[in-house]
Amino acid sequence: MKKTEARTGAILTIDLKALVDNWRLLRDRVAPRQCAAVVKADAYGLGMNRVAQALWNAGCKVFFVAQIEEATTLRKRLREAEIHVLNGLLEGTESDFLAQNLIPVLNDIHQIRAWTQFCGQTPRPCDIHLDTGMSRLGLSPEETEQLIADTDLCQALAPSLIMSHLACADSPNHKMNSGQLEEFTTLRQRLDAAGLRAPGSIANSSGIFLGADYHFDLARPGVAIYGVNPTPDNPNPMAQVVRLQAKILQVRTIDTPRAVGYGATHRVWGPSRIATVGVGYADGFLRTISNRGRAFIKDHRAPVVGRISMDLTTLDVTAVPEQLTQPGCMVDLIGPHSTVDDVAQAAGTIGYEILTGLGNRFLRVYSNGPGA
Template sequence: MARTGTDHAGARLEIDLGAIQANYRALKARARGAVAAVVKADAYGLDAGIVAPALAAAGARQFFVAHLDEALALRPLLPEAEIFVLNGLPAGAEADCAAARVIPVLNSLGQIDAWTALARRDGAALPAAVQVDSGMSRLGLPAAELARIAADPARLDGVALRLVMSHLGCADTPDHPMNRRQLAAFEAARRVLPEAPASLANSSGIFLGPDFHFDLARPGAALYGIAPVAGAENPMLPSVRLMARVIQTREIGAGDAVGYAASWTADGPRRIATVAVGYADGYLRCLGNRATAFAGATPLPLVGVVSMDTATFDVTGAPEVREGGWIELLGPNQSLDALATEAGTIGYEILTSLGGRYARVYADAQPERLIA
């Protein structure tokens, strides 16, 4: 469970709901059709119970999660919203899904057959989305199953089709040829299936242009400030700031080692600060000897490996850093994407890894804040 108080916490995660709302509005202004909000993985680790209602207040009416349990937890908070479950349904969960007015994304003939069986039992068509595999080879009806639907359209009897959808695999790279191949495959699949609203664009897909927008876009990462286009200037507002408390400082000399495995050795007199954040908090171990924190605008190199509960920084150039003070691990000087680059990963992993020991501070939503 996420902490709420700041008095005793080793670190503070500040979450700007106003920035998340502004990002939603900016994406909605760019998209040709409607725009949903993806709040899977607990709103990318930021607490869906707080973030989803803020997005609803900003105008979101459709929400996507990965698992049915995520949808069931959100339903009391979003009584009128359409909530879609991207992974479909585990066997035997169909009745619980229908009772909660949750819309499954049916990814296989087996899921379709289980949903239509419930519809026949209840004597009424049940709402669902159908996903087709347009080239990712992950979720969705593959070509062989799509062909079986084409040969036997009655297979969908009992499905009140709310959405036909697919997912882009390379949208963050606009010139990647996979984007156009997937678009063509998706349009071909739509011709096989009953007429219904369509959804293809994720966060990055919105920036591919109107051909990819269809009726509903499904941004996730961009809502939370992650750059939607690789290598381009990020148009989204940052939504998080992570501040770590300094629990000790020390002076060391040339030849002194820092941390496990003695992976970093001082080449002269240095001052080292230990902060109360480690890989148990999602500050990844692979950041050792690579990452940078900040004291104001002063960079503070991470020296040594990241431990479970602590990390160590060279603060020789920042005499203001003292025990009990704070340094910035994420924020104005260090974006999610920049830290991800240092870790050799993506901003999604950094954001969703942030742990539950942080004191979480939610800034009030500010509806007037918009991206220029």
């Protein structure tokens, strides 16, 4: 065992080949349209620099982040990439977009006017985000009408993308999907007639699986690249990217009725063995997994028992062979038998939250990639 592994309580392994394979699957599914990659939130918690470099090497040339600070960090790594900033144009950041060759996603009429005023007589690339039902970011229907009616403003823009975002793409039969598609198609036609012609984009990870009508010119997958199921009602078409292994710190043999953990929410009534591992909710292994989740030691199931605490989780290893449950042995909290989606279900949340919440106390190992 390497010294770094000996000193850590848990190891988070990120399989870069699986990640790249996932992006290529999505790319091929939308071909001949273009496939970008969303690497916001530090590539969904997996490390933006390493992830984006692997995707760039695989042929991905277009990236989306949420914040301008993420974009400037990514620009240092990828000098030639096309980088879009979803949260838009914050006041006073116009020159940063220009200096770093970044593309702002303009989310309201005020941002559009600020950008055109900054660019002056030399229109520069931007994205126009239309709200087709999310009621979140994007031009409201009223603002879209203002834009279409303002000929001078339209002429001052050089959009690289007209985009929107699907609210219910992971529920393929939801009526909002077709409604948003129809509204987006109509608005693009009207913007085109007003002189704002640009490629279209509406498909996120799940949107890609709604069919070719949703692909337009550019797809923007995010969470599916990282192994989360974009089709929750069907088997996961994506490869598993992450594995979280925790080290057993201690095994307690109990032969009389006794409580386990804070609040005594679990009690042992007969002979049992309880293993404690060095991962807790401070590491993103959520407290709501308490008494609901499961870990695996090789092929053996070990239920989470008692409340998860800040640094520790307790497992019932009574049914696991003793030689596999010695202090120092590793347990899969996320792995082949318990995926990110499984952990999310136990926590009562979604895979996005599990991934982005994975802490920084793990030893992070990148496998099957450059420098692995």
